[in-house]
Amino acid sequence: MPVLLPPGQGTPLDRLLAEANTVGIDCKLPSTRKPDTSQPLIRGLGSLTAAGPEEISFLSNPRLQSQLHDCQAAAVIVTPAVWESIRDETPGFLPVLCSEPYLLYALVAQWFDRHRLGSLPQGIHPTAVIAESAELEEGVNIGPHCVVEAGARIGRGTRLGPGCVIGAGSTLGQDCLLHARVTLYHGVTIGDRAILHTGCVLGADGFGFAPDPRTPGAWAKIAQLGGVVVGDDVEIGANTTVDRGALDNTVLGNGVKLDNQIMIGHNSQVGDYTAMAACVGVAGSTIIGKRCTLAGAAMTAGHLTLGDDVHVSGATAVTSSIHKPGRYTGVFPYSDHSEWQRNAAVLTQLGALRRRLRTLERQQSQGPAGDQE
């Protein structure tokens, strides 16, 4: 992907658009615009209300359209339809017409961030401890106090922030970005272009114990002999944990996106492009399909199957398999505390309530008639 000029120097708007075009994003200035209009230099990216006169902004949520009126940005990414509806107001910004404004915003943000990434330290820091048998491809950058254990392999262009630990025999693909203090246990395999955030842990032991009758109540550890296999283009958030399999592997497909503080239990499999928001818990041996979303703090019990395109609402506990695409929810509605107390009290008597209703129904159907005889 082409490299923009540093934000300090600014990048001409048309160069930005040309670069978007080269990666397959259709975007342009309105055709009615005179070709000799001077190109603004873009030095930053901001929201509609915060962007300044040397920045670019975007409108992806139609409900924010009214914010266009006072927008100070040099240019704003909008859909052609939005532009049609406001062009007569001759706003002060240049419109960038794009059918996918949110996607173009994502790419522009990446470009600005890439400049920062490019300025990070290069090479292997002398405090890093790297086993002789580890294999590092060209262009690998390793930060201070990292540890790369025996037999680990790290692909070209991959970067390890300070304090990362790559366990024995684990593998990282190319162009991965590990922020500070990422830990891979032994036998973990990660594809290309992974982004792993601080404190995430891949390959810790799954939670497996057998009751041990030799000591009543005690548990015997089931050593976890499987690994973790992660596809390409995966991002894993801060302090998220993905446990190793008991015998087989725990698997994350391509393009999986996990937010912070998520727990993926051992032997689970997560399909391509599935995304999970923070604090989700996936118990062990759960198979989750492709393109699913689990909103924040959703939980799944173990040994379940969720098919493709299943969307689970936040704070919902999924306790049985779901085979049909769709959205699923199970949240206790919150309310004022005293109102909740009243409702919760009835809730624990629902069975009795139903019985009383049945009694009434039975009386209703036979009652008065009988009395009249």
Place this chain on the structure above:
Amino acid sequence: MPVLLPPGQGTPLDRLLAEANTVGIDCKLPSTRKPDTSQPLIRGLGSLTAAGPEEISFLSNPRLQSQLHDCQAAAVIVTPAVWESIRDETPGFLPVLCSEPYLLYALVAQWFDRHRLGSLPQGIHPTAVIAESAELEEGVNIGPHCVVEAGARIGRGTRLGPGCVIGAGSTLGQDCLLHARVTLYHGVTIGDRAILHTGCVLGADGFGFAPDPRTPGAWAKIAQLGGVVVGDDVEIGANTTVDRGALDNTVLGNGVKLDNQIMIGHNSQVGDYTAMAACVGVAGSTIIGKRCTLAGAAMTAGHLTLGDDVHVSGATAVTSSIHKPGRYTGVFPYSDHSEWQRNAAVLTQLGALRRRLRTLERQQSQGPAGDQE
């Protein structure tokens, strides 16, 4: 704040009280006490049932008042009212009269802990890796294996435990205490007197992706260009994560207290003095007011507003904005499993139940009369 003698030597009780007075806490021995009574040396702090004859204790919860009878402590912090009610029993301890016993206990505990803090190693450990462009004020202490990146600034008297990482351009105020392995990404700003616990991560990328139609189902990363801004007197618990903003900053106000394993999503704002117990999740772009409390495992959906003085009960999912101060709850009442099964079965038929009730009501209102004609 004045420094007490080491616990081993003991501190005379009246010196302890004088120090409390200097920081604005009104406390004293009863006026009826003869001034020449010898001052006990206080070497420790304990609960009413565990404190020994050289320790001080306190009573803040009226329900524990009966524990005063057998209390072995040299002195006990009590309210004047409590003392009035028990003085005739001539207990063995000296009463310390204070209208805020819990607050005075907090301060005494801080004083004892301060002695331990004072004995920690001083200076910059030689294994720390500190960028040349980083700025360290006087009296900064940096533990082994820390990393301070380019342009970071650390204020006077701030201490970093082993293995902390301060990202490029991040700023820590004065007299902060970072325990082991705290991570600040780049562009994070922390005020004075912060206490940050092991494993907490500030400034990891917010969870932002745009659907990328170029590959069906795939997500394009929205680089997170905002930062994190934290006020003064903030404490953040172990393994808590506060994500950086997408364009603007994620903000924690002054005096905010976060327990362990909390997740604060990108762009969120938490008002002054708001406290959250462990395992709380705040989704992105949520505005939380001042002096709120969120009890353990409470969750808020994204893009909400919670006004000032809102109190959310534990394990409650807040799915819409709350503008009125008060306490809010939404917890499914637990019960014996088989009872739960019966109630839960009815729960999924509530709509039908209500319809049946309506039918009965309609029949009741017209039924018998019509039949009798």
Place this chain on the structure above:
Amino acid sequence: MPVLLPPGQGTPLDRLLAEANTVGIDCKLPSTRKPDTSQPLIRGLGSLTAAGPEEISFLSNPRLQSQLHDCQAAAVIVTPAVWESIRDETPGFLPVLCSEPYLLYALVAQWFDRHRLGSLPQGIHPTAVIAESAELEEGVNIGPHCVVEAGARIGRGTRLGPGCVIGAGSTLGQDCLLHARVTLYHGVTIGDRAILHTGCVLGADGFGFAPDPRTPGAWAKIAQLGGVVVGDDVEIGANTTVDRGALDNTVLGNGVKLDNQIMIGHNSQVGDYTAMAACVGVAGSTIIGKRCTLAGAAMTAGHLTLGDDVHVSGATAVTSSIHKPGRYTGVFPYSDHSEWQRNAAVLTQLGALRRRLRTLERQQSQGPAGDQE
């Protein structure tokens, strides 16, 4: 425990069984088998469907019995009853008869893993920073970038992975295994044979604050002067946190097993052999008995008591003490989103629903009769 041959060389099956016998597991080949049959070499362990001809497998879940038909393993651990029911089919594997197949599987898995553990680096890594006053018994292994602070003690045979921090005066028993980046604050005591996973934090400050009327809304920190005491044979998962006590200790009994991302609040006590699955939260000052289980994402409020043998279902919030053994549940049943919306709407009107039912009941009991007069 005896050491098997490396997996590469393979271990004769009868040697494996003899070793199980020496640790008190009763297991054997069928008596009808001819003694001169050659002993297969066992090089690995696999599930019934994945194990190859040089591996051993096991059947512990009766519902998987049909998988025995096509099993390619050299040997399969089964109960005598299962073997009776299938022996006439003369399967291709050797049956290992054991009344506890899951336990024997656990031990075999441990043996295979032990070979890997035996190959880990020995000794004290030169990058580790170890205080002069720390005491290390014989055979302690300390990985790169570890920090062992003043007065800490580490028992014989204990291993610290890279980047562990052992706080001042903390104690680790014998034969403990700390994976990378485990942190013990000061004053934490751990028994023998602990397994601590990456990112777990023992001894961070409990969450204790007193309202500080000197600044309206502000909180005064209650320094946490207690410690953490952990028994023998405890395993603690990745990124789990166990806070130190306010005055007394937080206590985990012998044989306690905690999965990942669990939070144990200050002053809590967890009884022997109690196990908790991932994402559980135990608020402060909670007493949990022996042999309890808390399934994933269960939560307990603070200051509760759970007796022995209490089993809490996943995603259940326990808001009051439980004294009777048994299983307890409180989960809102999930459903299709629109169905949930309908039910949730009624849920907030349960009180009104009950009142309407009462009205109908009253009318029913007196109504028609009165009308007929």
